[in-house]
Amino acid sequence: MKVEAKQQVAENDFDRKIAEWCLFLAGNPRISMKLWNGNEYYFGTQPPIAQMEIKDRAVLLSLFRSRPMGFGENYIRGLIEVDGDFYEFVNEASRAYSQKSTRGYHLQKLRSRLAALRSNTMTRSRDNVHQHYDLGNEFYRLWLDERMVYTCAYYERPDATLAEAQLAKLDHVCRKLQLRPGQRVIEAGCGWGALAMHMAEHYGVFVTAYNNSRKQVAYARAEAAARGLANRVTFVEDDYRTITGQCDVFVSVGMLEHVGLRNFSTLGAVIKRSLKPDGLGLIHSIGRSNPRPPDPWIARHIFPGGHIPSLGDIATVFEPFKFSVLDVENLRLHYARTCRTWLQNFEAVADKVRRMYGEEFVRTWRLYLAGSAAGFRSGTLQLYQIVFAPHGNNNVPMTRHYQYPSAARAE
Amino acid sequence: MKVEAKQQVAENDFDRKIAEWCLFLAGNPRISMKLWNGNEYYFGTQPPIAQMEIKDRAVLLSLFRSRPMGFGENYIRGLIEVDGDFYEFVNEASRAYSQKSTRGYHLQKLRSRLAALRSNTMTRSRDNVHQHYDLGNEFYRLWLDERMVYTCAYYERPDATLAEAQLAKLDHVCRKLQLRPGQRVIEAGCGWGALAMHMAEHYGVFVTAYNNSRKQVAYARAEAAARGLANRVTFVEDDYRTITGQCDVFVSVGMLEHVGLRNFSTLGAVIKRSLKPDGLGLIHSIGRSNPRPPDPWIARHIFPGGHIPSLGDIATVFEPFKFSVLDVENLRLHYARTCRTWLQNFEAVADKVRRMYGEEFVRTWRLYLAGSAAGFRSGTLQLYQIVFAPHGNNNVPMTRHYQYPSAARAE
Numbered sequence: 001m002k003v004e005a006k007q008q009v010a011e012n013d014f015d016r017k018i019a020e021w022c023l024f025l026a027g028n029p030r031i032s033m034k035l036w037n038g039n040e041y042y043f044g045t046q047p048p049i050a051q052m053e054i055k056d057r058a059v060l061l062s063l064f065r066s067r068p069m070g071f072g073e074n075y076i077r078g079l080i081e082v083d084g085d086f087y088e089f090v091n092e093a094s095r096a097y098s099q100k101s102t103r104g105y106h107l108q109k110l111r112s113r114l115a116a117l118r119s120n121t122m123t124r125s126r127d128n129v130h131q132h133y134d135l136g137n138e139f140y141r142l143w144l145d146e147r148m149v150y151t152c153a154y155y156e157r158p159d160a161t162l163a164e165a166q167l168a169k170l171d172h173v174c175r176k177l178q179l180r181p182g183q184r185v186i187e188a189g190c191g192w193g194a195l196a197m198h199m200a201e202h203y204g205v206f207v208t209a210y211n212n213s214r215k216q217v218a219y220a221r222a223e224a225a226a227r228g229l230a231n232r233v234t235f236v237e238d239d240y241r242t243i244t245g246q247c248d249v250f251v252s253v254g255m256l257e258h259v260g261l262r263n264f265s266t267l268g269a270v271i272k273r274s275l276k277p278d279g280l281g282l283i284h285s286i287g288r289s290n291p292r293p294p295d296p297w298i299a300r301h302i303f304p305g306g307h308i309p310s311l312g313d314i315a316t317v318f319e320p321f322k323f324s325v326l327d328v329e330n331l332r333l334h335y336a337r338t339c340r341t342w343l344q345n346f347e348a349v350a351d352k353v354r355r356m357y358g359e360e361f362v363r364t365w366r367l368y369l370a371g372s373a374a375g376f377r378s379g380t381l382q383l384y385q386i387v388f389a390p391h392g393n394n395n396v397p398m399t400r401h402y403q404y405p406s407a408a409r410a411e
Numbered sequence: 412m413k414v415e416a417k418q419q420v421a422e423n424d425f426d427r428k429i430a431e432w433c434l435f436l437a438g439n440p441r442i443s444m445k446l447w448n449g450n451e452y453y454f455g456t457q458p459p460i461a462q463m464e465i466k467d468r469a470v471l472l473s474l475f476r477s478r479p480m481g482f483g484e485n486y487i488r489g490l491i492e493v494d495g496d497f498y499e500f501v502n503e504a505s506r507a508y509s510q511k512s513t514r515g516y517h518l519q520k521l522r523s524r525l526a527a528l529r530s531n532t533m534t535r536s537r538d539n540v541h542q543h544y545d546l547g548n549e550f551y552r553l554w555l556d557e558r559m560v561y562t563c564a565y566y567e568r569p570d571a572t573l574a575e576a577q578l579a580k581l582d583h584v585c586r587k588l589q590l591r592p593g594q595r596v597i598e599a600g601c602g603w604g605a606l607a608m609h610m611a612e613h614y615g616v617f618v619t620a621y622n623n624s625r626k627q628v629a630y631a632r633a634e635a636a637a638r639g640l641a642n643r644v645t646f647v648e649d650d651y652r653t654i655t656g657q658c659d660v661f662v663s664v665g666m667l668e669h670v671g672l673r674n675f676s677t678l679g680a681v682i683k684r685s686l687k688p689d690g691l692g693l694i695h696s697i698g699r700s701n702p703r704p705p706d707p708w709i710a711r712h713i714f715p716g717g718h719i720p721s722l723g724d725i726a727t728v729f730e731p732f733k734f735s736v737l738d739v740e741n742l743r744l745h746y747a748r749t750c751r752t753w754l755q756n757f758e759a760v761a762d763k764v765r766r767m768y769g770e771e772f773v774r775t776w777r778l779y780l781a782g783s784a785a786g787f788r789s790g791t792l793q794l795y796q797i798v799f800a801p802h803g804n805n806n807v808p809m810t811r812h813y814q815y816p817s818a819a820r821a822e
Contacts, residue, residue: 289802325793379735
């Protein structure tokens with residue numbers, strides 16, 4: 001009995017130490033850890049805002065070895081449970097982790113470069129896109145807005161709904177591009193076609209939109225036909241590298257994240273050969289404030305082949321071709337709100353999704369959406385909207401008043 | 412006689428070939444070359460817009476060896492004369508040269524990095540600043556606006572004068588920084604103090620402004636005392652690396668060009684230690700669309716130790732410290748207009764400047780001002796105004812409507 005009691009004390013000491021290290025390495029979030037044996041650990045001074053329950057010692061050790069990956073893998077399998085608001089829990093974890101020291105900049109940059117050596121060939125890109133975007137239009141329709149826009153919305157007014165904010169985003173992009181009737185637009189990565197159709201319908205332009213996802217392109221074509229836009233919008237089921245022809249405007253919203261660092265100058269070359277010398281372009285992409293390798297859990301479960309670039313990384317799209325960057329707007333907090341709304345919509349249909357894809361899928365997507373919302377809120381993720389022009393194009397507006405027409409119209 | 416005639420023909424052929432190569436390597440500008448012997452060469456199809464007169468064969472050969480440097484050195488010594496509007500001539504030369512192939516990106520980038528190995532120590536920085544900014548306040552007063560602002564103006568209205576546009580720039584910067592009364596502002600590189608005094612007088616903030624130039628600081632202090640601002644603005648004659656204390660707002664307008672690539676992360680570290688976590692910063696700097704080494708003529712005669720960075724270069728100020736870039740505005744065409752106005756003002760007082768500093772000085776400054784105007788016009792030079800915030804600061808505006816108050820007020 002005495003030996004067993006001693007062993008129990010030693011085990012408890014060990015578990016406590018590991019829990020303490022896990023929380024320390026995670027930046028000491030206001031989160032307590034409850035172990036399989038009922039022991040609860042917390043080392044902060046302010047009261048915890050949530051509790052995570054660890055189902056056995058192997059889970060605790062995998063958390064210790066690799067925090068984000070260890071959490072993700074065990075959470076989706078139900079080996080970690082969260083007691084408290086899941087979004088607030090992820091938010092707090094993201095805040096604490098992202099506030100940690102900025103040391104390791106050069107190491108992270110190097111790891112980011114090494115990760116980028118894996119190139120996205122056209123075949124691999126198609127497979128990557130297929131894994132995420134071909135999950136089924138029905139699934140996305142359950143929790144996206146009515147236009148099926150799966151990128152950052154623009155909450156121009158604080159009380160806007162998701163649908164209003166997505167519409168505002170489409171117009172914000174169109175205004176930045178100064179679209180004029182009759183212009184030719186090339187869009188690289190068009191999702192379900194919302195922006196392409198919006199540009200054609202409301203700004204009188206002709207759009208050729210490229211997308212690797214079979215199901216998205218099928219949806220977009222049917223929608224364009226139904227809305228009588230088939231003669232103004234062409235959807236091409238192919239890779240951005242196959243883009244041909246000349247355009248007045250080049251736009252890409254939410255594709256750069258999938259291109260991979262190593263192909264950035266390839267994308268630049270595609271834009272260079274497509275965009276007329278007096279044209280205008282816009283790239284809208286998730287970004288980071290510093291170069292980092294892809295998150296391994298996201299790469300495994302959500303976006304294989306993806307790479308979230310820093311602004312310095314993004315510069316490598318433009319600089320080899322002397323594109324002039326005219327305007328960068330960071331919409332990070334807009335994406336935090338967008339993702340949080342998606343998460344709420346998703347939770348409202350979680351039972352239906354569970355019947356379609358099972359419990360692990362629901363937990364995977366819950367973590368992905370909550371983690372994204374939290375990442376944008378904490379500053380781990382940024383959202384850059386970048387307007388650019390070919391070298392020497394002086395046919396550009398002097399000020400940005402044109403981007404704020406509701407104000408200007410009131411004059 | 413026959414031998415002499417043959418030799419003459421051979422020489423003419425040689426000169427013609429060299430002239431042709433010079434023009435070809437310069438991107439075939441619409442500029443003709445008139446040689447010392449009266450022969451004139453031009454190979455374009457459209458009529459030339461100006462003529463450059465070459466005084467002897469050595470000048471022609473130095474042009475061939477090194478175009479921008481060869482032109483600059485010989486022009487300021489009167490060994491090249493320009494027949495036609497000097498600004499239009501430089502503009503055309505800059506346009507043609509900058510439209511040349513974008514090949515050589517990686518070579519230029521490497522040369523830019525190698526050039527950056529020369530570090531600006533504090534002593535060297537002071538010497539560099541002294542050479543340019545301590546020329547004498549009287550000299551700058553002759554052709555700058557009344558506030559003595561020696562950075563890009565903001566032509567918010569097309570018909571604005573230089574003085575109005577400089578005032579608009581000061582307000583544009585203040586609005587972007589969302590200044591509130593009582594805040595503490597640190598300014599790195601403050602010129603004659605126009606922005607520091609404007610912030611204190613019109614936005615109720617307390618400013619500590621750093622500048623290495625003895626004459627500029629003396630002027631700024633006298634001006635602040637005369638305007639009753641001495642208790643709100645402190646001018647420190649010292650290097651940005653000596654900045655101490657905490658601030659709500661960090662601003663630097665037109666200093667980054669002098670910092671040198673190698674010191675960018677040092678500047679980032681200074682900002683990191685100075686700016687409060689809920690603060691806001693702005694850097695305003697001349698830039699390039701692609702990394703390039705400093706222009707050798709400018710480095711020799713105008714800005715020793717200077718380095719004009721690309722946006723990717725500028726990212727290295729922010730990324731090691733995870734600053735979040737919120738907003739980038741490119742004011743290239745505003746600086747083209749500003750420099751052109753300075754050139755016009757300068758030409759109007761050229762006789763006076765000649766009496767003060769001699770003919771070579773006048774020609775040096777004419778070429779510098781015209782070349783800068785042309786560089787911004789052709790796209791060789793950019794002007795980036797960058798707003799940033801410390802990592803995780805969510806106390807930032809959601810949209811940029813606040814930057815356009817005249818429109819918003821009209822609502």
